Amino acid sequence: MSLLSLESLEVRYGGVRAVRGVSFDVASGEIVALIGANGAGKSSTLHAIMGVAPIVGGDVRLAGASLRGRRPEDIARSGIALVPEGRRIFAELTVEENLRLGFAARRSRASADALLRSVYALFPVVEEFRGRSAGALSGGQQQQLAIARALVAEPDVLLLDEPSLGLAPTVVDVVFDALAAIRDRGLAVLLVEQRAQRAVALADRAHVLANGELRLTLGPESAADTDTLVAAYFS
Amino acid sequence: MTLALLNIDYQTLADATALGAIYALMAVGIGLVFGVLRLVNFAYGQLVMAGAFALALASQWGWPVWAGIVLCFAAVLVLSALMDRLVFRPLRGHSPAVMLVATFAVAFLLQSIALLWFGALGKIATSLASLNRPVAIGGVEIRKITIVAVVVGVLCLAALTLLLERTTIGLHMRASSLDFQTARMLGVRANRVIGVAVLLSGALAAVVAVMLTVQNPLVTPDFALRDTIIVLAGVVLGGMNRLIPATLGGFSIGFATGLLGGALPTNQSQYIPSFVFGAVILVLLVRPGGLFTRGQAVERV
Numbered sequence: 001m002s003l004l005s006l007e008s009l010e011v012r013y014g015g016v017r018a019v020r021g022v023s024f025d026v027a028s029g030e031i032v033a034l035i036g037a038n039g040a041g042k043s044s045t046l047h048a049i050m051g052v053a054p055i056v057g058g059d060v061r062l063a064g065a066s067l068r069g070r071r072p073e074d075i076a077r078s079g080i081a082l083v084p085e086g087r088r089i090f091a092e093l094t095v096e097e098n099l100r101l102g103f104a105a106r107r108s109r110a111s112a113d114a115l116l117r118s119v120y121a122l123f124p125v126v127e128e129f130r131g132r133s134a135g136a137l138s139g140g141q142q143q144q145l146a147i148a149r150a151l152v153a154e155p156d157v158l159l160l161d162e163p164s165l166g167l168a169p170t171v172v173d174v175v176f177d178a179l180a181a182i183r184d185r186g187l188a189v190l191l192v193e194q195r196a197q198r199a200v201a202l203a204d205r206a207h208v209l210a211n212g213e214l215r216l217t218l219g220p221e222s223a224a225d226t227d228t229l230v231a232a233y234f235s
Numbered sequence: 236m237t238l239a240l241l242n243i244d245y246q247t248l249a250d251a252t253a254l255g256a257i258y259a260l261m262a263v264g265i266g267l268v269f270g271v272l273r274l275v276n277f278a279y280g281q282l283v284m285a286g287a288f289a290l291a292l293a294s295q296w297g298w299p300v301w302a303g304i305v306l307c308f309a310a311v312l313v314l315s316a317l318m319d320r321l322v323f324r325p326l327r328g329h330s331p332a333v334m335l336v337a338t339f340a341v342a343f344l345l346q347s348i349a350l351l352w353f354g355a356l357g358k359i360a361t362s363l364a365s366l367n368r369p370v371a372i373g374g375v376e377i378r379k380i381t382i383v384a385v386v387v388g389v390l391c392l393a394a395l396t397l398l399l400e401r402t403t404i405g406l407h408m409r410a411s412s413l414d415f416q417t418a419r420m421l422g423v424r425a426n427r428v429i430g431v432a433v434l435l436s437g438a439l440a441a442v443v444a445v446m447l448t449v450q451n452p453l454v455t456p457d458f459a460l461r462d463t464i465i466v467l468a469g470v471v472l473g474g475m476n477r478l479i480p481a482t483l484g485g486f487s488i489g490f491a492t493g494l495l496g497g498a499l500p501t502n503q504s505q506y507i508p509s510f511v512f513g514a515v516i517l518v519l520l521v522r523p524g525g526l527f528t529r530g531q532a533v534e535r536v
Contacts, residue, residue: 050420076422088417090410100403101410105422153422 002027003063003188004049004080004157010057011041011048011212018044020212021058024205026157031179031189033203035196037233041212042192043085046159049190050082051075062157076105081155085162085192087146091135095126098134098149105153112152119148122178140171147178157188164195176202196229208232243498245375251493253381255486256388257446261466262485263395264439266478269470270412271432272323273331277338280463281345282318282437286311286444287454288349291358300362308441314345315437319430327429349456357455360448367449380449391442392482395435399478404431465492465508468515474525483527488515 002025011019019041026032034042047053049060051072060067067075076082081102090098099119103112120127123144129137134145143163150158160179164172176198183189193199200206201223208216216232223229261279268276289310293303322341326334366383369376399405404427410418411428419425447459466485473484488511495507518526 052416052420071425072416072419073422073424076420082420084417084420088414090413090417092413093406093409097406097410100406101418101421101423103403104407104418104424149421 004190005061006045006049006058007061008058009045009048009055009060011044011053012056013054018053018212019048022209022212022214024207024214026188026190028156028188029183029186030204031183031191031202033199033206034190034192034209035199035206036209040209042209043161045209046082046161046190046192049075049080049159076153077107079107079156081105081150081153081158083146083150083158083160083163085165087142089134089137089142089145091133093134094130095132095134095137095145096130098145099126099130099152102149102152105155108154110154115152115154119151122151122181123148140167140174143167143171143175144178147175151182155187157190158182159190161192162194163191164193164198172198196233197223200229243494246377247494247497249377249381250497251490253384254493255489256385257443258462258466258469258489258492259482259486260388260391260439260443261462262470262473262481263392263478264436264443265466265470266481267432267436270478271408271415271429272327272334274323274334274338275467276436277335277463278318278342278345279436279440280459281342282311282314282440283444283447283459283463284349284454284456285314285345286441287360287448287458288353288358290362290444290448291360291454294360294362295358303362304445307444308438311441311444312434312437315433315440316430319433323429323433324426346456353456355456357453357458360452360454363445363449364452380446384446387442387446391439404428408432461508465511468512472515472518472525473527480525480527484525487526
């Protein structure tokens with residue numbers, strides 16, 4: 001049963017149709033990847049889900065309930081967390097304050113300590129530097145903090161916008177391993193990625209976006225098939 | 236007992252410090268709202284004016300001092316909340332220029348209402364006038380209000396700092412003033428954060444109204460107007476989007492204004508704003524990001 005459903009989603013910025021009639025589902029315990037060239041509409045799709053991009057047609061549903069027209073903070077509080085492009089860490093706050101901001105969307109009364117322990121287990125480096133200013137962390141550490149900050153809200157759906165952008169290969173491994181672990185915890189994960197091959201290999205399904213339209217859906221077996229991937233990008 | 240060269244005595248220094256404290260509170264009040272709304276509220280002075288009229292009415296009706304202060308806070312807080320609901324919230328999605336012009340409109344509207352209700356000659360708030368009496372400290376005569384203003388200013392800023400640093404709503408306010416959209420996508424409630432910032436800003440305006448009416452008991456519709464313009468210059472001077480630079484900017488410009496007021500011959504005190512704004516222009520030419528900001532970072536306004 002799908003948790004997050006996009007139904008013929010249309011996003012328009014001024015005269016530009018950024019997303020055109022995109023439909024797909026994400027269920028609990030699976031990773032769905034969105035891949036495609038720059039400007040294909042991947043980030044716009046995530047922004048529309050979070051309520052910060054204008055939806056002009058279609059709908060986004062969480063467990064059947066429409067999210068269209070709701071405020072970003074209400075969408076966050078209904079159980080969707082975004083790890084934004086460029087991480088958007090609050091550099092002037094401490095690591096721990098950044099994590100506490102993630103509690104803003106927490107719905108349960110679960111103890112804060114238990115939640116923090118569970119994200120520290122996933123990202124030990126976040127615990128190690130929790131007293132530091134977040135701006136002093138490296139890019140890879142900030143990315144882990146951004147994912148940890150999203151997770152402490154106990155979301156049902158996790159959206160990630162280019163989490164591997166600008167990271168060293170070893171750090172990319174850490175991030176992708178964490179995503180697999182997050183899927184195993186039962187979250188529905190929607191991953192926007194430029195590293196198509198790795199995203200296709202990790203995801204249960206990968207949708208290829210081009211020009212705002214969904215062109216092709218690939219399974220993990222296509223990851224090694226470079227010809228298909230290249231053809232999908234340039235179709 | 237004089238700094239002979241500048242012809243400044245200790246009373247002047249004390250008065251300048253008190254004015255600096257009051258202006259620092261106004262700067263923080265303006266800076267709080269700017270932080271979350273990226274909006275310079277030009278109607279801030281009219282909030283102070285409304286509080287001052289509340290004090291004047293209370294003293295005219297013979298209310299006890301505490302009741303006058305309660306009325307002052309109630310009037311300013313209600314007016315702040317109305318301003319948020321009726322003006323800021325509906326216009327929040329619009330360009331900063333639209334919101335700025337709207338606060339001008341609110342400022343003139345409130346001033347006109349005061350003119351209609353209370354007349355151009357204004358009213359006199361006398362209930363706290365006893366604070367103008369001096370006390371002798373180490374042979375120097377200092378007015379009580381000078382000490383009260385500095386103490387209240389420090390207490391208010393300390394309480395605000397605790398709120399911002401130690402509470403969840405404070406954390407949400409700090410995050411919102413750094414990156415509002417990201418904060419909202421994390422679940423921070425925009426309306427609550429803005430509402431709290433507007434009310435805190437209003438509470439500071441009420442405190443300022445009490446202090447200023449002691450120093451200047453004649454409350455007219457343009458009460459605090461000149462102070463607001465000078466403080467706005469101070470906020471720009473210090474650096475707009477951080478509270479500590481804004482506080483320092485407000486304090487410096489209040490202190491400088493107080494010193495000039497003491498140093499210039501009485502018949503030339505009308506030139507004080509010219510001196511102050513001349514200094515602001517000079518500072519901005521050298522440090523466009525503000526006097527008390529690190530580096531040259533001028534953030535989006």
